[in-house]
Amino acid sequence: MSEAGLKSSRFRKEREKSWRQLERIVKKIESGSTRSISDEEMIALPGLYRSALSSLSVARATSLDQSVVQYLESLSTRAYFILYGTRTSLAKRIGGFFVRDWPNAAQALWKETTASFLIISVFTVISYILVMANMDWFYSLSPGAMSDFRNPTASTETLRDSLFDGSSDDGLSAFSAFLMSHNSKVAIMAFALGFAFCLPTAFFMAFTGCMIGSFVALFADRGLGVEAAGWLSIHGTTEIFAIVLAGAAGFHIGLSLAFPKNKPRLESASAAGRQGAVLMAGVVVMLIVAGLLEGFARQLVKSTSLRFTIGGGMLFLWCLYLYLPRGRFNLRPKS
Amino acid sequence: MSQAPRSTAYKEPALTRSLVTPEGVDLRIQLADMGARFGAFFIDMAIIAIVITTVAIIYGLTFGAAGQIDSEIGSVLLTMLWFFLRSFYFTAFEISRHSATPGKRMLKIRVTSRDGGRLTAPAVFSRNAMRELEFFLPLQFLLFGGLTEASGWLYIAGTIWFCVFLFFPLFNRDNLRAGDIIGGTWVLRAPRPILAKDLSEKVLPDNVEFDFTAQQLKAYGIHELHVLEDVIRNNDLATIVAVADRIRTKIGWEKGANEKSRDFLSAYYSGLRKMLETQMVFGKRRKDKFDV
Numbered sequence: 001m002s003e004a005g006l007k008s009s010r011f012r013k014e015r016e017k018s019w020r021q022l023e024r025i026v027k028k029i030e031s032g033s034t035r036s037i038s039d040e041e042m043i044a045l046p047g048l049y050r051s052a053l054s055s056l057s058v059a060r061a062t063s064l065d066q067s068v069v070q071y072l073e074s075l076s077t078r079a080y081f082i083l084y085g086t087r088t089s090l091a092k093r094i095g096g097f098f099v100r101d102w103p104n105a106a107q108a109l110w111k112e113t114t115a116s117f118l119i120i121s122v123f124t125v126i127s128y129i130l131v132m133a134n135m136d137w138f139y140s141l142s143p144g145a146m147s148d149f150r151n152p153t154a155s156t157e158t159l160r161d162s163l164f165d166g167s168s169d170d171g172l173s174a175f176s177a178f179l180m181s182h183n184s185k186v187a188i189m190a191f192a193l194g195f196a197f198c199l200p201t202a203f204f205m206a207f208t209g210c211m212i213g214s215f216v217a218l219f220a221d222r223g224l225g226v227e228a229a230g231w232l233s234i235h236g237t238t239e240i241f242a243i244v245l246a247g248a249a250g251f252h253i254g255l256s257l258a259f260p261k262n263k264p265r266l267e268s269a270s271a272a273g274r275q276g277a278v279l280m281a282g283v284v285v286m287l288i289v290a291g292l293l294e295g296f297a298r299q300l301v302k303s304t305s306l307r308f309t310i311g312g313g314m315l316f317l318w319c320l321y322l323y324l325p326r327g328r329f330n331l332r333p334k335s
Numbered sequence: 336m337s338q339a340p341r342s343t344a345y346k347e348p349a350l351t352r353s354l355v356t357p358e359g360v361d362l363r364i365q366l367a368d369m370g371a372r373f374g375a376f377f378i379d380m381a382i383i384a385i386v387i388t389t390v391a392i393i394y395g396l397t398f399g400a401a402g403q404i405d406s407e408i409g410s411v412l413l414t415m416l417w418f419f420l421r422s423f424y425f426t427a428f429e430i431s432r433h434s435a436t437p438g439k440r441m442l443k444i445r446v447t448s449r450d451g452g453r454l455t456a457p458a459v460f461s462r463n464a465m466r467e468l469e470f471f472l473p474l475q476f477l478l479f480g481g482l483t484e485a486s487g488w489l490y491i492a493g494t495i496w497f498c499v500f501l502f503f504p505l506f507n508r509d510n511l512r513a514g515d516i517i518g519g520t521w522v523l524r525a526p527r528p529i530l531a532k533d534l535s536e537k538v539l540p541d542n543v544e545f546d547f548t549a550q551q552l553k554a555y556g557i558h559e560l561h562v563l564e565d566v567i568r569n570n571d572l573a574t575i576v577a578v579a580d581r582i583r584t585k586i587g588w589e590k591g592a593n594e595k596s597r598d599f600l601s602a603y604y605s606g607l608r609k610m611l612e613t614q615m616v617f618g619k620r621r622k623d624k625f626d627v
Contacts, residue, residue, distance in 0.1 A: 270519025
């Protein structure tokens with residue numbers, strides 16, 4: 001008794017054409033050839049999607065053909081992600097990031113930013129005082145890091161040279177590229193480590209503060225404090241600000257995991273992660289600017305006052321850009 | 336008909352999750368298994384390694400041949416390349432339309448947002464920023480850390496760190512790695528099954544009669560029907576003959592002279608499916624042969 005058509009086969013035959021049509025459109029969109037899609041197809045897409053969903057419901061209730069059900073499930077899911085996962089163009093998103101998202105994230109995380117700034121400052125001051133009191137502290141507070149030859153045994157002459165004259169011979173661009181990738185790595189780590197309930201991030205901030213404080217103290221001990229500060233500030237204001245922000249993003253994640261308030265912990269962590277990530281994308285931009293300043297501007301600008309002007313100017317611009325209130329209109333409603 | 340039937344007899348693997356569309360239909364998405372995810376990551380790392388090696392070789396060949404190899408430009412090139420690839424390779428591909436890196440696409444999996452909404456750039460960024468912590472840092476540590484410090488304890492600590500993150504996805508229900516938790520994402524299977532022929536449509540030869548009694552059709556349920564469907568679709572002769580013999584014995588069917596096992600199975604499949612589907616219309620889903 002070869003059946004002349006089960007009900008479910010007749011159903012399939014009647015709907016199959018619209019499934020195939022949806023599949024063709026979905027395939028085109030997925031392969032990125034959006035241009036080859038006609039207006040009619042674009043208009044038909046939502047209707048076809050809904051009819052596929054309805055077919056899926058019917059098939060689940062009436063058909064025992066696995067192939068049909070699996071096909072419709074996957075087709076509906078693909079169409080769902082196209083219709084509900086649509087995003088604006090890349091250019092628009094980049095624009096939105098600079099105009100709105102980045103400053104908003106920075107403003108929303110002002111508490112964490114303050115905390116991370118305070119940790120760095122306090123440890124800078126402490127390590128400065130310690131090193132000024134006893135040079136031996138330098139070795140414990142700034143192990144290895146940036147102090148290749150800049151350590152208490154170096155002569156004042158060498159130290160002075162390193163501030164004004166150095167590096168032009170050892171490859172500006174290689175140095176700059178290295179710093180950029182190194183600093184971004186450090187910042188990403190400060191962010192990611194927030195995962196472990198803030199502690200490693202706090203340690204990271206403290207460590208950065210120690211390095212700055214002991215570095216300046218080393219030079220201040222030889223009467224070169226102002227010059228060293230100038231040498232640092234030309235790129236340092238941007239770079240340290242970026243690290244402060246990365247720390248803030250890390251704290252934000254750690255706090256949301258430790259104290260999720262009235263949301264489930266996972267949800268709270270991912271909300272914080274998204275907000276922190278926006279800030280981190282900005283941090284990477286800042287670090288690229290800092291790398292350029294460090295690799296090029298610092299070697300080309302030799303006057304301490306000019307270095308301070310550039311460094312201070314950059315800091316002023318960053319603060320203006322990130323924290324200037326822009327009224328209510330650009331605060332996106334929470335989704 | 337925009338209602339999702341809750342009771343189903345489809346394959347229900349442990350990795351199925353529900354995703355209800357605004358239209359009210361449950362799409363029953365499936366999480367990617369760990370093998371696919373490790374595999375995809377492995378492929379991606381291999382691609383990165385190949386790109387870097389190729390660039391290094393091309394650079395060496397073009398400039399080395401001219402005898403003007405410049406170690407500075409070379410090191411800038413490779414430093415930047417490695418930095419950009421490791422920081423942005425995953426992010427860039429996952430932000431793109433496919434929501435998947437080449438490795439993931441090869442293994443038919445994709446990243447999506449856990450709440451079913453759209454996958455935003457910040458979510459992708461944070462999920463991949465965690466990779467730095469989960470993979471690259473311990474890798475660097477294990478490769479180079481031990482050499483300079485030569486401290487056994489540090490080395491053990493590094494290994495533990497590595498293992499915690501490596502096995503993290505195995506210890507939660509949704510196979511989330513740390514980056515997925517922070518990014519609010521998960522990784523789904525994205526298969527693209529083709530719509531296969533309807534087996535009940537198969538034309539049978541005229542010289543044999545398949546008339547099953549209601550009693551004979553009652554021997555099996557939906558689960559067995561699906562197994563039978565797989566057997567017919569796989570079309571492996573030995574299996575078909577074996578399964579046909581089992582069914583004949585079970586329902587007490589005399590094998591005819593010109594009866595082929597394949598035709599017998601097709602006919603039985605159609606008959607069984609018709610009966611079960613009719614029962615379904617009346618609200619009875621017979622899950623398997625034990626379900627009376």
